[in-house]
Amino acid sequence: MLGKLGSLLLTLFLASLLVFFSRFLVPGDPIDFLLRGRKPNPEAIAELTKQYGLDLPPWQQYLNWVVGILHGDFGRSLQYRQDVSTVIGERLPVTFGLVVMAGLIITVVGLAAGIVAALNKGRLLDRAILILLTVLAAIPSFVGSIVLIGVFAVQLGWFPSFGSGSGFVDTIYHLILPSIALAIVFIVLIGKVTRTSMVDQLGREHVEVATSRGLPRATVIRRHVLRNAIGPILTVSGVLVAGLLVASTIVESAFGLAGIGSLLVQSVDRLDFPVVQAIVLLVVAAFVVVNAVVDVLEPVIDPRSAAGAGAR
Amino acid sequence: MTTPTPTMAVRVLRAPRTRRPALLWTISLCVLVAITAAALLAPLVAPYDPDHVDFSAIYASPSPAHWLGADGLGRDTLSRLIYGARTALLGPLIVVIASTVVGILLGLLAAWRSGWIDAILGRVFDVLFAFPSLLIAIMAVALFGKGLVAPVIAMSIAYAPFVARLTRSLVIAERNRPYVAAYRVQGFGGGWIALRRVLPNVSPIVGAQSTLNFGYVLAELAGLSFLGLGVQAPTADWGAMINEAQAGIVGGHLLPAIVPAVAVVIVVVAVNIVGEELSERIGGGRA
Numbered sequence: 001m002l003g004k005l006g007s008l009l010l011t012l013f014l015a016s017l018l019v020f021f022s023r024f025l026v027p028g029d030p031i032d033f034l035l036r037g038r039k040p041n042p043e044a045i046a047e048l049t050k051q052y053g054l055d056l057p058p059w060q061q062y063l064n065w066v067v068g069i070l071h072g073d074f075g076r077s078l079q080y081r082q083d084v085s086t087v088i089g090e091r092l093p094v095t096f097g098l099v100v101m102a103g104l105i106i107t108v109v110g111l112a113a114g115i116v117a118a119l120n121k122g123r124l125l126d127r128a129i130l131i132l133l134t135v136l137a138a139i140p141s142f143v144g145s146i147v148l149i150g151v152f153a154v155q156l157g158w159f160p161s162f163g164s165g166s167g168f169v170d171t172i173y174h175l176i177l178p179s180i181a182l183a184i185v186f187i188v189l190i191g192k193v194t195r196t197s198m199v200d201q202l203g204r205e206h207v208e209v210a211t212s213r214g215l216p217r218a219t220v221i222r223r224h225v226l227r228n229a230i231g232p233i234l235t236v237s238g239v240l241v242a243g244l245l246v247a248s249t250i251v252e253s254a255f256g257l258a259g260i261g262s263l264l265v266q267s268v269d270r271l272d273f274p275v276v277q278a279i280v281l282l283v284v285a286a287f288v289v290v291n292a293v294v295d296v297l298e299p300v301i302d303p304r305s306a307a308g309a310g311a312r
Numbered sequence: 313m314t315t316p317t318p319t320m321a322v323r324v325l326r327a328p329r330t331r332r333p334a335l336l337w338t339i340s341l342c343v344l345v346a347i348t349a350a351a352l353l354a355p356l357v358a359p360y361d362p363d364h365v366d367f368s369a370i371y372a373s374p375s376p377a378h379w380l381g382a383d384g385l386g387r388d389t390l391s392r393l394i395y396g397a398r399t400a401l402l403g404p405l406i407v408v409i410a411s412t413v414v415g416i417l418l419g420l421l422a423a424w425r426s427g428w429i430d431a432i433l434g435r436v437f438d439v440l441f442a443f444p445s446l447l448i449a450i451m452a453v454a455l456f457g458k459g460l461v462a463p464v465i466a467m468s469i470a471y472a473p474f475v476a477r478l479t480r481s482l483v484i485a486e487r488n489r490p491y492v493a494a495y496r497v498q499g500f501g502g503g504w505i506a507l508r509r510v511l512p513n514v515s516p517i518v519g520a521q522s523t524l525n526f527g528y529v530l531a532e533l534a535g536l537s538f539l540g541l542g543v544q545a546p547t548a549d550w551g552a553m554i555n556e557a558q559a560g561i562v563g564g565h566l567l568p569a570i571v572p573a574v575a576v577v578i579v580v581v582a583v584n585i586v587g588e589e590l591s592e593r594i595g596g597g598r599a
Contacts, residue, residue, distance in 0.1 A: 007438070014439045019451075026455050138580035140531035142538040142554060143573040150566040161562060239441075246444040250535050254558070265539050268454045276454040280447060287442045 004295045008288045015284040019277055020062050030054055034078070036271045051075055051274075074278040079270045084278045088260055094164045095259035097171060098251065099244045101179035102186070106240070110187045111233075114194025119221070121199055129191070137188040141247045144181035145254035152177060162256040178255045182247055186240055193236055197229040204228075231302050238291035245283045337589045340582035347579060351397035360388035362395040362548040371565045383553075383568035384560050392548040393571055399537075399549040400579070403464050404529040410468035412522040415475025416515055422476065423483035424506045430480075437473035445470035446532045453541045460543055463536055471525055478521055482514040520594045523587035527580035534576050550576055 026033050031040075034048050048054065052075075053061045068075065074084035117129040153161035165174035201207060202225055210220045248261035256262075260279055267275035350357050359379075366386035374381045380389040422430040440448075445467050452466035453459075486492065487510070495505045536542035537551025545552050550572035557569035 010435070011438050011442050014435070015442050018439065018443075022451065022455055134584060135577075135581060138527065138531075138577045138584065140535055140576065140580075142535050142551070143577060146554060146558065146561060146566075146569045146573055150561050150570065154562060154564055154566075239444075242442070242444050242447075246447045246450075249446070249450065250539060253539055264450060265541065268450060268541055271454075273454060276451065280443075280451055283444070283447055284442045 005292055008292050008295070012285060012288045015288075016066060016281060017062070019281050019284070020065055021058070023273065023277075024058065034273060038078070038271075047076075069278075069281070075274040077267075077272055077275050079267065079272040079275070084274050087263065087275060088278060088282070091258050091260050091263050094171075094175075094257050095245070095248055095252070095261055097164075097175055098179055098182060098248055098257065098259060099241070101172070101175050102182040102244055103241075105179060105183040106186045106190050109183070110190025111194055113187065113191040115198060115226070117191070117195045118198030118202060121202070129195075133188045133191050136184050139184050141181050141185065141250045142254060144184045145178070145251055148177045148181050149254065164257045164259075175257075178251045178257060181254070182244060182251045185247070186243060189236060189240065189243075190233065193233055194229065197232040198225060201225045201229045228302065231298065234294045234298060234301070237294055238287050241290045242283055242287035245286055336585055340585040343578060343582045344586065347397055347575075348401065350394050351401055354395045354398060358388075358391035358394040360391040362387065362392045363546055364388070364391075371560065371568075374567070380571050381567045383557060384565065389553075389568055389571050392553055393550070393575055395548040396550045396553055396572060397575070399460060399543050399547070400530060400534060400551070400576070403460055403533040404526045406464050407467045407471060407529045407533075408522050408526050410465075411471035411525065412475050412519060414468065415472040415522075416479050416511070416518055418472065419476035419479025419518075420483055420506055420511060420514075423480040423487065424502065424510075433476070437477060440470065440473045443470065445529075446535065449532065449536055450539075450541065453536070458541050458544060460533070463533060463542060467529055467532065471529065474525070475518060475522060479514060479518050482517060483510055486510050486513060516594050517591070520587065520590040523590055524584060526587065527583040530583070531576060531580055 023030065023033065030052070031045055031048060031054065034052070035044065038044065053064050056064070065075070072085055074088070076082065077084050077087045080087050113129050113133065117126045120126045148159075149161045153159050159177045160174050161177075163174060165171045207220060207224050210224050211217070245261070248259060249265050250261070251257070252259045252262035253265050260282070264276060264279045267273075267279070364387060366382065366388075369378060369382040369386035369388075370384060372378050372382040372386070378388050378390070380393065382388055383392070418433060422433040443451075448466045448470045449463040452462040456462035483506075492505055492510065495509060496502075533542060534549075534551035534554075537549050538555045540552075540555055543549035543552045545556050553572040554569050557565070557572075560566075561569055
């Protein structure tokens, strides 16, 4: 029996195999693939052969790649002629800020919508929130981006439409519209999970008992409903973070932000495969790490889950 | 809880008894039929050639000549919208069908044969769940080049595990039903029972759930074209149209970008309403 953490590490290992060996799915000489669209001068060929160890057997190439990554070496970018880790490192703060701000919006709005809907289950307010969530679910981040740019940046001129600004306050100001565009679809995820989870708990016997013993409603909800309902919400956070990172490709491109999302698109566009590989692996790693953190946190928040570990 | 029986078709067609107003589902269905028809009959319906450049109509406002205005090259937005519906709908259609067929077969295999096949498939699905579908599509473009083919194949692979997991849980519940035991006693082979008796019982439920994927796939493929990695300009496609219209937004020309964006939202809402209603009627809360 593999523990949850072991299972996550295995997932990460298998994902790294997939990311690395995907290159071998492309028919033809790997040099041609890596050099697509570039002048095949002998110097570049020699450099690439050395970097990828193309004269080595595939498993050795993989091993070198993984050992390099564990030392923070993701190889060299073909478009920038710099280390991939440097290129990504320069752009990580923007994406980090964007994802954190979107995460805050999602948590606050999503939880609030789910809690209010659950407490008013079946009433008009619940129906209104559900309809609103259905509509929000249909607003992909590129639609959200262009509408927000069109209305709040161009027509009203309240916010900048381009770039990430400089300095702390200015950066946050620049990231407000992008983080809203990024958050929209994911608010629905958290809102719906929260509502379902809360409704489930509200119908439980222990809640009835607590209420009948005369505990104030606010206390019952805070201590007996919300605390028990938090488990399923935490469970989706791994999917949430990975989803946010991927959706940031669209938002960053729309708002002209220099983060790793727009870097991924640009690297695909400029046939810079080492950067693509590194970013894809980072997203998967983020998914695994967040899931691992949730796995560690869960027994702290809900001691029952330690007893029932293994059951997802 | 009733077993899905041959009366399935009857139940699907029967008027909904649920809280959702039937009106909404009728409207959604009509919208989808109308858009599909427009896409199929594009050359007959569209007022202009979608690629016809008319410099006198650059950023034209809506008028009898151009109902939805024209874009930065004076191309008629309505005509591009109608032609664009083709790629916008075809991609998700292929993904939903392919992922459903593959997912159902893999889910059936995992549940029916259990043991090591189930374990290996479960592991493979776990790995795929770690890759958001749009990421797999972007990687496919990085490997095989821009366009719609590689992303559509990649997304079919990305969505299949979700279908397989649902199928697996349904088949496991189905496996313990008396009718399966009855067939076994009568000497029917396991494979025959699985494919001819269990499969028809679970596939409508799975299929209804899969229609819900259509909206997500449509949004993701449009997003890919918006990024310039999917359908390539100047081909009329909703995502590519928004990509091309981006430059005009800063100049205040919102319409060429908003029109395809609204189309995406309308189709996704309609598909989700129809899909949820279908799952409700067919699955009866089982899925």
